[in-house]
Amino acid sequence: MSFRQTHLAVGGRIRNRKVCEVDGQELRQDEIGRGYETATGTLVEITDADLDNMPLPTAKAIEIVAFVPADSIDPIQIGASYYLAADGVGAKPYELLRQALQRSSKVAVAKFAMRDRERLGLLRVMDKGSSCGLRWPDEIRATDQVPVPDTTVTVTVTDAEVDAAVVLAETLSGLDMSELRDEYRAALEQVVAAKAGGERPAAAQPAEPASAEVVDLMAMLEKSVADA
Template sequence: MHTMWKGTISFGLVNIPVKLHAATENKDVKLRQLHKECQSPIKYQKVCPVCEREVESEEIVKAFEYAKNKFVVLTDEEMAELQEEQTDKAVEIVDFVSLQEIDPIYFEKSYYLSPNEGGSKAYTLLRQALKDSEKIGVAKMIIRSKEQLAAIRVYENTLVVETIHYPDEVRDVKEVPNVPEDVKTDQKELDTAKMLIDQLTAEFDPEKYKDNYRTALLDLIDEKKNNDETATATDKQVPDNVTNLMEALEASLDRAKKDKPAPKKKTTTKKKMKKNA
C-alpha cells in the first residue's frame, strides 16, 4: 500500500512513528470527452485572455483574490516555507472524546495508519488504550499542504485517521431554504412510518450494498467493445519534411519563372541581309 505521509503522532510523552495510507478509493467510471467529428480526445489548455496565448506551467504563479481582479501573489518559496514550518511539527493528540459526540457531517476522508520503524510497541499501546476507553483522539496534522483537524480511532485492529472539517467549513444549517418548522403530523401516518422502519431495520452490512449504476455502465462498455462498437482517435497530421521541401522547391521554381525577364527578340538575320545587299 502506497505511503502518503510519514511522521510522528504523540500523546503525552508517548511518540509513535507512523505512515499514512489512503483508506478509500474513488471507483467512479471516468469518461473522456471526444470530438464528435474525428473521435479525438479534447484537450484543455491554460490560456491567458490578455496575451491570447497558451501559458506554460513555469509562467504560472499562485495568488489570492481579495477583491474583484485584485490579487496577493504568493511565491513558491513562501508557500514551501510555511508548509515546512508546519510539517516539522509532530502530530499531537490534544483531546480524547467519544465518537458519538462528532456528527458525521464533520467527517471528510479516511486514512489508515501503520507503525513506522520502531513504532510497533507504542502503536499497540495507543490502539489498546483507545479500545478500552472507547474514546477517539482529536489531533491536528498537515495533509497535502493543508492543516487538518483529525480524529484517530480504531477500525478492525488498525488505527485510522478521519480528517474532519473545521466548524467554519460546515455551512450554517439555518441557511437551508424551505425547511418546515412546526407542521402537524397525523398520528396514524406517523405510526405507519414507524412500523415500516421497524420492518426494514437490520444490522449494517456494507457488503450488501452495490453501485448498480457503475456495474451497468461497465457492462454496457464491455458489450459495445465486444461488438466492435468502438472509436479510434484520428492521428494528427504531422508535416512531412520531404513533402514540405518539394513544395518549397516547386514554389521557388514558379516564382523564379514569374520573375525572369522576357527574352529579347533576335535581329541577326536582318543585319546579315543588309550587309549582303
Template sequence: MPPPTIVKLHITFGLVSVPVDVHPATARHSVPLHLVHTRCGSRVRLHRFCEAEGIEIPREEIARGYEADGRTVILTDADLADLPLPSMKNIEVLAFVPADRIDPLLLDRAYYLSVDGPVAARPYVLLRDAMRETGQVAIARAVIRTRENLAVLRPRGEIIAMQTMLWPDELRPADGLEPPAHEPRPQELEMADLLMEQLTRGFHLEQQEDAYQRALERVVEAKLTGAEPPHAPEAPTAPIGAVDLMAELERSVAAAKARETSPAEPPLKEARAKKSPPSAP
C-alpha cells in the first residue's frame, strides 16, 4: 500500500505545471514511552488551559495567534491555507544545480511526489529524466504543513523525491569549533585508510536496524523481575594525547579483521522472533 497523500500541489518550472500528490517518504520509529507520576506510576495527561479564564479549553476552541501592535490577531486554518504566497499551492522550482552543491546539513524531511492523473505523466517523466541525465537537482519553494520551505527535488528510481531544507541562515556557523592544527604522519594516514577499508567490507546500509527498542525491552524486563538492568558500555576515558595513535590504529585494524572472520550475530528481527513465545492456537 502506498503512503498516504498529505497534500496536492503542482510542480512549476517555467510555464510547465505538473500536478502531483505529496506522500511522506519516511516513518520514524516510535518508542512506547509515556509520562507517569513517579510516586504511583499513574499516567500524566497534559491539559490546555486559558490563562485569562483559568479553565480547560476543548481542541475545537483553539486557534493560532499572532502578536501585533500589542494585540493578538487570531488566525484560522482557512487563513493559513490561503496566504498570498506563490508556493502555497505550488512546488515552485527556482533553479537547477549540481547535486553535490547541496550541503547535507540543510536537508530535512523527505517526501515522494507522484503524478496526480495521467495527463501529468508526460511532464513529470520529462522533469525526472532531465535531472537524471544532467546530474542536476531542482531547488524549489514549497509550503508543507503551514510552513514554507526550501526543497530539493531529485530522481529516485522511477519517481521524483522531494526533501525540504533549512533556510541557509538557520544553519549555525562552526566558528571556534576547529581542532588545533595537526598534520597526520603518512603512515598514520595509510593505516587509517586500511582501517576504513576493513570496516567497510561486508557492510550493507540497508541491513542496519534500530536496536534502541530491543535495549529498552531488556531494561523493562529486568525491572519487572527485580533484577539489575543492563547499562550502557563505558566510554573510553583516556585522552587522545595519552595513547600511541599508530598503535591504536593497528589494534583497530586487527579487531576489524577478527570481527570479519567471526560468526555474525543474528539480525534484529530474527533475534526478536526467537525471543517471542509462540502464539496460542
C-alpha cells in the first residue's frame, strides 16, 4: 500500500513535474538524460553507453567475494531481496554454487552492478533458487510465483565438483566487511573525469564468448582455490 501527496487546502493530488531550468519546458521521460555535476558546477553528460562500457568486473556478472556463516552477517545490513536464477551457459555454475552453499551451510557475499551502481548482496539457498535480504512476510513472494529454471534437471553436477566448490568456500571464509569498496563508483568517477577533460573514457575489454563446451568448472575451481 502506498500514499499520494495531496494539497491539504483543496485535496488535489500533488505531482512531480520535470521542468528544464533553462527554458522552463516540461519534459517527457524520453527527453531526459543524465549528468554528473562536478565541483565547479559543470554538468558532464553520462550516457547508457558510458555506463555499459566501464571496465568493471561486476558490470555483467556476479562476483563472489567470500563464503561466510549466515549468522555472521548483521541483519541491519540486509536490504532489498531478489531472486537469482540462471540458464544456458550459466546454469551449471549456478547449480554448483547452489549445492555448495547447501552442503557447506554457508551464505555467499557477492558484488554486482544494478541500476547505475555496484551493490553488495547476500546469496543464500532458498528451495531451488537463491535470494538475498529480508522483508516483511506479506512482501515476500512465494518461490512458485517466480519462473526459476530447474537446474537440477537441465545440468549435471558431480560430487567431485561440489566437493571442490566447498573447499573453495572454506578457503574464502575470511572476510573483513570494512575492506569492501564500491568499484563501480570508482570506475564512474574515472568516466566523469575523462569526459570532463574532453577525453574518451577507457573502454571495457570485450568479453570472450562463452559456450557450454568450453566451461571447465573443475579447472576453474582448482585455479580459484590456488589463487585464494
